[in-house]
Amino acid sequence: MWARRSDLPLDHDALGRFLPWLIAFMVYLAALALAGMLLLNTMAARWDRGMGDTLTVQIAPADTPEQDALRVRATLGILRSIPGVARAQLIDEGRLMDLLEPWLGPGGATKDLPLPRLIDVELKPGAQVDAAALATRLAAAVPGTAVDDHGVWLERLIRLIRTVEALATAVLLLIGLATAGTVVFTTRTGLSIHHEAIEVLHLIGAQDTYVARQFAGRALAMGLRGGVIGLVFAVPTLLGIGYLAARMQAGLLPDVSLGPQHWAALAGLPLVVAAIAMVTARLTVMRTLARML
Amino acid sequence: MITEGSDCVVRFESVGLRYGLGPEVLQDISFALAPGSFHFLLGASGAGKSTLLKLMYLALKPTRGLISLFGHNMATTSRRQLPALRRRIGVVFQDFRLLHHLSAFDNVALPLRVAGVRENEIRKHVVELLTWVGLKDHVNIRPTILSGGQQQRVAIARAVIARPKLLLADEPTGNVDDRMAMRLMHLFEELNKLGTTIVIATHNETLVRRLGHPRLRLDAGCLDTDTPDQPAAGETAAGAFAAATSGSRAEQSSESAA
Ligand SMILES: Nc1ncnc2c1ncn2[C@@H]1O[C@H](COP(=O)(O)OP(=O)(O)O)[C@@H](O)[C@H]1O
Numbered sequence: 001m002w003a004r005r006s007d008l009p010l011d012h013d014a015l016g017r018f019l020p021w022l023i024a025f026m027v028y029l030a031a032l033a034l035a036g037m038l039l040l041n042t043m044a045a046r047w048d049r050g051m052g053d054t055l056t057v058q059i060a061p062a063d064t065p066e067q068d069a070l071r072v073r074a075t076l077g078i079l080r081s082i083p084g085v086a087r088a089q090l091i092d093e094g095r096l097m098d099l100l101e102p103w104l105g106p107g108g109a110t111k112d113l114p115l116p117r118l119i120d121v122e123l124k125p126g127a128q129v130d131a132a133a134l135a136t137r138l139a140a141a142v143p144g145t146a147v148d149d150h151g152v153w154l155e156r157l158i159r160l161i162r163t164v165e166a167l168a169t170a171v172l173l174l175i176g177l178a179t180a181g182t183v184v185f186t187t188r189t190g191l192s193i194h195h196e197a198i199e200v201l202h203l204i205g206a207q208d209t210y211v212a213r214q215f216a217g218r219a220l221a222m223g224l225r226g227g228v229i230g231l232v233f234a235v236p237t238l239l240g241i242g243y244l245a246a247r248m249q250a251g252l253l254p255d256v257s258l259g260p261q262h263w264a265a266l267a268g269l270p271l272v273v274a275a276i277a278m279v280t281a282r283l284t285v286m287r288t289l290a291r292m293l
Numbered sequence: 294m295i296t297e298g299s300d301c302v303v304r305f306e307s308v309g310l311r312y313g314l315g316p317e318v319l320q321d322i323s324f325a326l327a328p329g330s331f332h333f334l335l336g337a338s339g340a341g342k343s344t345l346l347k348l349m350y351l352a353l354k355p356t357r358g359l360i361s362l363f364g365h366n367m368a369t370t371s372r373r374q375l376p377a378l379r380r381r382i383g384v385v386f387q388d389f390r391l392l393h394h395l396s397a398f399d400n401v402a403l404p405l406r407v408a409g410v411r412e413n414e415i416r417k418h419v420v421e422l423l424t425w426v427g428l429k430d431h432v433n434i435r436p437t438i439l440s441g442g443q444q445q446r447v448a449i450a451r452a453v454i455a456r457p458k459l460l461l462a463d464e465p466t467g468n469v470d471d472r473m474a475m476r477l478m479h480l481f482e483e484l485n486k487l488g489t490t491i492v493i494a495t496h497n498e499t500l501v502r503r504l505g506h507p508r509l510r511l512d513a514g515c516l517d518t519d520t521p522d523q524p525a526a527g528e529t530a531a532g533a534f535a536a537a538t539s540g541s542r543a544e545q546s547s548e549s550a551a
């Protein structure tokens with residue numbers, strides 16, 4: 001596949017020095033886009049899985065704690081009688097405080113503040129429970145209850161994530177196209193710079209593939225070199241972003257860090273870029289030479 | 294397969310060539326070269342010798358007429374078939390056309406590499422041939438540092454390394470002294486003895502007279518074949534050649550010893 005030696009002084013022209021740095025820049029950008037895409041994908045999948053079969057029932061606070069307890073018990077009774085429900089449990093006050101802390105500040109939520117009671121409902125996998133019907137039934141028995149199936153919120157969030165993902169994919173495609181375009185340009189220029197030598201090779205009986213192999217080998221080597229340089233710069237950037245994100249998280253964002261499979265995908269970037277460069281160079285040479293004598 | 298319908302190595306029928314919109318540099322050229330023949334191509338500077346050779350090594354297409362090589366009509370031969378035909382042709386270009394970033398060794402090795410010959414075989418043959426043309430000590434030198442005569446010998450070595458069926462040489466002895474010119478001519482004659490058809494464009498009338506091969510003469514774009522298709526490399530030439538070669542070998546060893 002690669003040329004063991006080159007008959008053309010491809011590495012010595014100015015383009016040969018410029019191409020790896022351009023590819024390095026492309027791979028750097030591609031690494032950031034890909035990392036973002038992978039993280040969003042993981043996040044979306046986790047939320048999808050984690051919230052798709054849960055409901056939250058909210059019970060408006062009554063005048064006295066005794067009344068509250070009664071209302072909770074009645075609601076739990078109804079929920080537990082429904083076949084599709086696996087588990088229904090009151091979220092205790094301590095956790096409720098924790099969840100509210102980011103908004104109200106530490107100690108902001110006190111016993112004096114009338115808080116709704118929340119019941120966490122876990123559905124059996126695949127069970128279809130009509131949230132609206134459930135809400136009507138609960139409200140009839142215990143006025144002041146509301147059912148939230150996270151559907152609207154989750155749907156919006158996931159739509160947002162998918163949009164950003166599509167953008168990242170488009171960015172990756174554009175980077176691939178830009179790389180291919182650059183390789184087409186440098187290869188064509190190389191063909192005209194080395195026109196004389198290539199003509200001699202032809203007259204000696206070289207096939208187009210012989211010439212193409214030399215350009216493809218060069219493009220592969222440069223793609224790999226540039227790709228590795230780009231990745232070397234991308235890794236500290238990604239680690240830095242990860243560190244900042246971890247400091248900001250404070251329970252708002254789910255755990256966002258790149259797993260081993262993500263790093264493996266990133267490590268594959270230079271290979272993909274080098275392969276794009278090699279194939280593009282080969283096709284360009286074959287196509288250009290076919291127009292010569 | 295090589296000679297379908299015709300056993301001539303080269304055949305021109307009413308070939309004409311003009312560069313761009315210029316005048317016809319070659320007009321109505323018709324001739325045929327039998328396998329194993331040896332011809333000198335003569336003519337004043339600008340007569341069209343290089344142009345005629347370019348048509349033969351497929352660097353140019355004729356503007357009219359028919360060229361066939363090894364029995365293949367060039368007008369109907371596809372581009373993909375050309376490399377195989379070109380590998381049967383060895384060319385010494387008038388301006389050498391060596392690749393300047395490659396060593397003498399790599400330049401001479403090119404035709405073998407292009408044909409996919411294994412590297413260990415290449416090594417042996419190339420060094421042997423470079424030694425024969427007196428460049429034993431210049432194997433790893435780039436052409437840019439070599440003298441004109443040395444470059445010419447590298448070019449000749451490159452043209453003959455793959456034992457072509459047809460050898461075309463454009464003034465191959467223009468830059469060397471008479472002794473080296475004679476020696477290189479003997480190299481061509483040895484190749485000729487092995488069956489290679491040879492055409493040598495030259496100015497050197499003394500050389501032509503001494504070797505006595507048939508001549509093709511270009512004059513104002515027209516070809517005059519005063520001794521057409523006469524079987525070259527007759528007994529006398531071959532005999533003289535054997536003696537000359539052994540003489541040259543002795544000369545070579547004394548040269549490298551010096
Ligand atoms: N590439 C070219 N473009 C235009 N005219 C050319 C070209 N090459 C050669 N000629 C013209 O063709 C004629 C024959 O040239 P050439 O074949 O080189 O002659 P010779 O080798 O016998 O000296 C000359 O008049 C020369 O000027």
Ligand SMILES: [Mg+2]
Pocket residue numbers: 342343344387463
């Ligand atoms: Mg000439």
